[in-house]
Amino acid sequence: MADLYEQIKEAAEELLTKAKDLVSSDIPIIQRWGILYDMVTDVVLVVQQVAAPGDEKRKLAQQLIEQLYDVLAAYDIPYVPEFIERPAEKSIKPVVVDAIMDFVDRTVARFNRADAWATLSVTAAA
Numbered sequence: 001m002a003d004l005y006e007q008i009k010e011a012a013e014e015l016l017t018k019a020k021d022l023v024s025s026d027i028p029i030i031q032r033w034g035i036l037y038d039m040v041t042d043v044v045l046v047v048q049q050v051a052a053p054g055d056e057k058r059k060l061a062q063q064l065i066e067q068l069y070d071v072l073a074a075y076d077i078p079y080v081p082e083f084i085e086r087p088a089e090k091s092i093k094p095v096v097v098d099a100i101m102d103f104v105d106r107t108v109a110r111f112n113r114a115d116a117w118a119t120l121s122v123t124a125a126a
Contacts, residue, residue: 011046012064015039019071032072036100039068044104048117054108058101065100069093 022035047061073093077085111117 008046008049011042015042015046015064016067016071019068023071036068036072039072040065040100040104041107043068044107048108048111058104061104062097062101065104066093066097069097069100 019035019039022032027035043061043064047057047064050057050060052060073089073096
């Protein structure tokens, strides 16, 4: 179990490092959403390996997704003052995370119905 925990921790750290590297490369905001989508899929695959009840896996996935969102959504919108931009970002985050978690729930349900977990792999290491 400790080995699995370490593997999951390493995969999560790889995802966050990858996100930070991508942000530092000045990628446009629209491409960041695509990257976030890809990383959400990786989060689902990583969390699925945890030997825990579904609600605990969901909490873990949400924590990782929120961390990825914080990294990828950090974007300075030109000509918008920071005193407007920051509160707007804080109010948008819960809506976006809820939408992502709905996607996660539907994806997990679909994979469970199709028993497709064995055919998938995490792309974070790629």
